[in-house]
Amino acid sequence: MSHIVVIGAGQAGASLSAKLRGLGFDGRITLLGAEDAPPYQRPPLSKKYLLGEMDKERLFLRPESFYADQDITLRKGCAVAAIHPQDKYVSLADGERLDYDQLALTTGSDPIRLPASIGGDLAGVFTVRDLRDVDAMAPYFTAGKRVLIVGGGYIGLEAAAVAAQRGLKVVLVEMAERILQRVACAETSAYFRALHGAHGVDIREGTGLTRLSGAGHVSGAELSDGSALEIDFAVVGVGIRPCTDLAEAAGIEIENGIKVNSLGQTCDPSIWAAGDCASFAHEGAVLRLESVPNAIDMAECVAQNMMGADQPYVPVPWFWSDQYDVKLQIAGLNSGYDRVITRRGDKEGALSFWYYRADRLLAVDAANDPRAYMVGKRLIDAGKSPDPALIDAPDTDLKSLLK
Template identity: 65%
Template sequence: MQHFVVVGAGQAGLSLVAKLRTEGFEGKITLVGAEDEPPYQRPPLSKAYLLGEMVKDRLYLRPESFYADQGIDLKLGMTASALDCKAKTVTLSSGEVLEYDALALTTGSEPRRLPAAIGGDLGSVITVRDLNDADAMAPYFIEGKSALVIGGGYIGLEAAAVAAKRGVKATLVEMADRILQRVACRETSDYFRALHTSYGVDIAEGVGLDRLDGDGHVQTAKLTDGRNIDVDFVIVGVGIEPRTKLAESGGLEIENGIKTDEFSRTSDPSVWAAGDCASCPVNGTQIRIESVGNAIDQAEVAAHNMMGKGVAYVPKPWFWSDQYDCKLQIAGLNIGYNTVVVRAGDDGALSHWYYAGDTLLAVDAMNDPRNYMIGKRLIEAGKSPAPSTIADPETDMKALLKA
């Protein structure tokens, strides 16, 4: 009987083992997870779960009975410490050695942390990545407390939104010239800066952290603009790094994560990778797409190909972020854009359309699900309405799908 091993029990790992079964794989499946919890959703951790609007059981991607029912050996609270691709074995932290016929690495990513030299190891300095992080943060979100959020990406902004909604005085610092600079256009940055400011968040752009100080727990933060502020806790949202250590131990090729081809296969023909840990080829470049949609789609392609089906992975990126009463939905990749078209919708809805010349690349939609879906479908179909057409308020957007 064939044995397929999947290391990493997040969204990608769960999607992969589930797809193996639905596609008719009858061999043995082992899913290894470092946490004590079965696979769960991560996006709500910095949103609904942190706000107390979602209980832990609702985070689980499948009921615990699913794994036994599907004949999936779920090994929790274990990491994989070594990979031997020649022998086709994975050694677990428990000392157990698993032999595999095919292996998938869905090891995810980990948050970048502040150096200890500037106070990163003080108590109450928190990253946002897993359930333990969210549980550790929750007691600090009390009205009247003060928080410093480091990093103006989506994780930092979501955490700042939760803080403000809970009555916490939040200061957010971003070293770049503007929030969301790495991932969004200036127009989207301007929208979210205004939104957060309206809720009382103090946003400081072009400002970094000099150091944190305190007696065991953080008490003050010195910023690079010379300010010293009192803080009760600090949320660090300065990006993530793909977990590649296991892949490296097996000699797999690394390029912006674990390098995969269009079939989600790594440099070893018996090993696949998917999710945040893996890079895939897009227009001749190995890129990582840090999203739930990518984790699911890439993992399902890996499952097909572990079974020898030869299915190519064509990324169809989509993302979302919830902040206050705004739902941001993103379709496509805005890499290489040189023009942004702004389209206003009804009741404050707004969308930003990214173009490279006359080619539509991506859409940011704020409380505008209709134009988000239209933009997503246009991008996936390879259709690019003229920028002037999108800018024209009289344009029948739905008709563009039939053109």
């Protein structure tokens, strides 16, 4: 009987396993997860779960009974030691050997941590990636506590929003000239800078962390501008790295992630990859998309190709971020934009930012403006680019652009 082993029980691994069964695969499926919990949603961790508005069980992608019902062997708390491509088996940390016919790598990514040399190993220094991280930091989120957020990307800003809502004193430092510099235009950065400022968050751009200090537990921070802070804990959100160690040790080609072809296949035809860990060619560049939609869509496409569909993966990028009462929805990829058009929505406070390269629409950031997001996403998916002057004109009915 054919055996498919899936390493990584996150969104991509769970989606791939379920899709295989949905497509009628009748062989064995073994889903290996390093954590003790069944596959769960990660986006709510730094928002509703941290705020106490969502129970742990509501995070689970499916009831645990689903995997048994679908004859998917879910192995929780299972550490993989190595992949042996020539002999087509995986060795586990406890010495067990799992033979496979096909192997899927959905290993995800890990947060970048601060080096121990600047205090990154002190107690009270957290990253936001999994349940253990958030469960460990949750007791610190009480009114009056002083927190330093390191990094002004979406993870850092979401953590800052939760802390501010909980009544903490929040300082956020970002080494770059502005928050969200790597992922968004200056207009989107300005929108969120003002939003956080209105909630009392002290954002310091162009300011790095020199070191954290404390006797075992973090209690202070020295910043690159020479200032010093007294803090009760710190949250680090300075980016993530794809989990490629197993693949690299097995001789699988790595390029900004586990390199796959248009089908999701690695340089070894019996090994596939999907989700945060996988990189693929798209419009002349090698991309890795760090998002839930990509994890699901790519994993399901790979499952089809493992069944012989021979269907290239075509990404349809979209993302979101929740901060305070603002939902930011992002459609497309803004790489290479040379113009941004700001458009006010129908409701108070609704704004959208439309990214163009010459006359081509690349992406849309929509803040509390679901209409702009919906229209922008449909236009980008269809490869349509309305005249920028129409987007700039307040009286343009956005839906008319879809005709």
